[in-house]
Amino acid sequence: MAEKIEKPIRVRMAPSPTGHLHMGTAHTALFNWLFARQHNATFVLRVEDTDKERSRKEYEEEIAEGLRWLGIDWNEGPDKGGDFGPYRQSERTVIYRKYLQELLDKGEAYYCYCTKEDIEAQKQALTAQGLPPKYNGHCRDLKEPPAGKNPEVIRFKVPETKVEFTDMIRGKVVFDTSLFGDMIIAKDLDNPLYNFAVVVDDALMEITHVIRGEDHVSNTPKQILMQRALGFPEPTYAHLPLILNPDRSKMSKRFADTALSDYRNNGYLPEAMMNFLAFLGWHPKGDQDVLGTEELIREFDITRVQKAGAIFNQEKLDWLNREYLKKMSDAEIAHAAQPFFAAEKIAADKEKIEKVVGVVRGRASTLKDFPAAGRLFFELPEYAASLLVWKNTTLETVVPALKKAETALKEVSADHFDQVFLRETLAAVVGSGSRGEILWPLRVALSGQASSPDPVEIMSVLGKEESLRRIAVAIEKCA
């Protein structure tokens, strides 16, 4: 028996730059990347910009930038080159032209002269009879081009057969191609359409595994037919489950942000995002839920990928983001959160942010939560005097309590305004009395908020001068 020579594994991500980097695209990219990295394979980024009207260069850049942020890199692509390029379909027209001509010469494809109106009328008639709408093959066997008419499009002669392929996730899938009708593969020799361009590119770029969204399953038999007509090898397919809205429809803006950049701008960490996306439609063998990049690469198994779609659950994302935040030091968080402080117009130096992070980190899910929770350390919010009153006490108890704390705090040197010292000082002030009676008004005086970190934590960040000033403000308020 002849030894089978294994071809090096090559996978690709082929986004079309017609919009922001969608969560579904990021999801597919991640699964391809994980698969590539764990097999030491080559990951190709190919820009599918055959739709000239809708493709935009800015989107291409946004997609590449978003993938990089997530932690996904590629071996070959429009920005990197590679031996199989160019990697932008708009730069490959001569290539497509050649194969289009080959199909035409072989009689596997033909020019179609039917106008859009003709096709539309046909379709109407068929659907009215309850039949599947497919092209009737009018121009398939024309001997002469009709006089005075220019070709409208190029069609592929779809043979009537059964096409079967084995999906790595779904197993055997069979389609009856007699239901398809001859499909349009190009507008003309210089303007190929998606279904044709992928076939040529995947073959020429020697892609061995096509890993893509489930919305492509019905394209697969069509593409296989063209591979056969062109004598191309058939890659292995894997169709990933889709990311869903809460109502189980395909994820859309109606329910959540769909652009990866939205999550980045809302303060989610790329590691958390990657972990979350990886767990949409896949789960490792054990009970582990927090897996870093290296672990994901190690544990990933495409045959364990789910067949059903997965609902995008932001609460779980938030939780994961908190888990990743926990792993970071105050300084690391401060560094990452700084742009978010700037965006909130909070002028703060790194040192102060780091201190703030230290006391509010338990209450933040995202980087964006830090300026929100930390604002009170930069400016005292407006608040009503009544907020100073704790439970069933009255306004009369507030001033004496505050004054008591004030006197004790004045004794503490500014250099010792740290948590250990302050905690001792306040414990002495409270003594055997009611903690709430002192601590609540003090905390409100310092934070101006109904909920906040405790007074000691706040003061350790604020420092002696500002702490005393805020207490004075509160006493003033009660007058």
Added chain:
RNA sequence: GCCGCCAUCGUCUAACGGCUAGGACGGCGCCCUUUCACGGCGUAAAUUCGGGUUCGAUUCCCGGUGGCGGUACCA
């Protein structure tokens, strides 16, 4: 309509045909506590339905139901 895919707690999911169907998020309760968070402990919550096959089905087969995707001169 037609074609294809799919179906375990609310959600993400685990379970060679064999334990009380496991974990996580979220929910709820208790504890901690000056508040809100954090944290700790605990708890409720699922095999879509009907037939088979089998000593035994979440698991295999058939059917129903439901959901999704596709049905472009988009990708």
